[in-house]
Amino acid sequence: MNSRKHPKTIIIFVAYLLSAWFIFSPDPFQMALFVFVAQPLVALAILLYIAEVLRELKKKGVL
Amino acid sequence: MDIVTTIKIAGFAVILAGMVLCLIIMRSDYYSPVYKRIAPLTFLVLPVLVIVLGNYHVFEGSQKVSSCLRCHVMAPMAMDMINPESTTLAARHYKNRWIAKKQCFTCHKDYGLNGTIKAKLDGFRHLVKYSLGSYTLPVRFRGRFNNQNCLECHRGTQKFEGIKSHHTLRERLESNKTNCTHCHGFPHPNPIERHHGEAQTVSLK
Known part of the structure; x- marks a missing residue:
């Protein structure tokens, strides 16, 4: 098992949890968590994944 | 569904x-x-x-009155709106069903998808202040009353156009130099007149 993939998996898992909480119970506190925490976490996970793909493509000499 | x-x-x-x-x-x-x-x-x-x-x-999902009521700082405004004895603009619109549903959103819809960036930023500021509890009661309206929220429905109606002062003041009304509230009263009670009625508020959810 490679530990490199775990940070973004945990990040996106937390974002999914916060999003589920907001959709299930759309109170102001949950909305704030979704807007100000879950969304940036999703953006961070996407960036980490894109960086990983680019790194691998460079390693293979595609880029 | x-x-x-x-x-x-x-x-x-x-x-x-x-x-x-x-x-x-x-x-x-x-x-x-x-x-x-x-x-x-x-x-x-x-x-x-x-x-x-x-x-x-x-x-879009937060357009219902019940959604606005989830912030308890809005409860006094909502309680006044549903009070049949109240004569504020919001209460008159509610009890006469001039606005059939989504009453809060219909008058404050510049928060919605079609609203301005400033309205959205205001909405996010309110969200942060409410979540962190960094506000003081009674809440006060910091902005400027926007006549367009009234005129969008009333402009061009027979009743509106039939009143002479609306024509005399048209330019001032369109440019917000004269507020609709100057003649028609405030939409919500002033801070001294507000009351919470928490039990009734909860039953609305």
Whole structure:
């Protein structure tokens, strides 16, 4: 098992949890968590994944 | 089934799928074909879907009066609106069903998807202040009353156009130099007249 993939998996898992909480119970506190925490976490996970793909493509000499 | 419920169910399905994929990824090897196959779905496709569905709830799912009532600082305004004895503008619009549904949103709709950036930023500021408890009661309206929220419905109606002063003041009304409230009274009670009525507020949810 490679530990490199775990940070973004945990990040996106937390974002999914916060999003589920907001959709299930759309109170102001949950909305704030979704807007100000879950969304940036999703953006961070996407960036980490894109960086990983680019790194691998460079390693293979595609880029 | 209404669109909000449908989007809610779709949101849950997407989130559940994402969480299952996360668990599979945690158990799979980094260079395995399983990881390569499901990683784009887990880290790109499903997260984007969750953001889209979540933001739908942020902007469109929060149009009901019950949604506004979830912030207890708004309870005095809502309690006044549903009070049949009240003569504020909001109460008159509510009891006469001049606005049949989504009463809060209809008059404050510059918060919605079609609203201005400033209104959205104001909405986010309110969200932060409410969540952190960094506000003082009674809340006060910091902005400027926007006549367009009234004129959007009333402009061009027989009753509105039949009143001479509306024609005399048209330019001032359109440019917000004279507020509708100067003649028609305030839309909500002033801070001294506000009361909470928490029990009734909860029953509205």
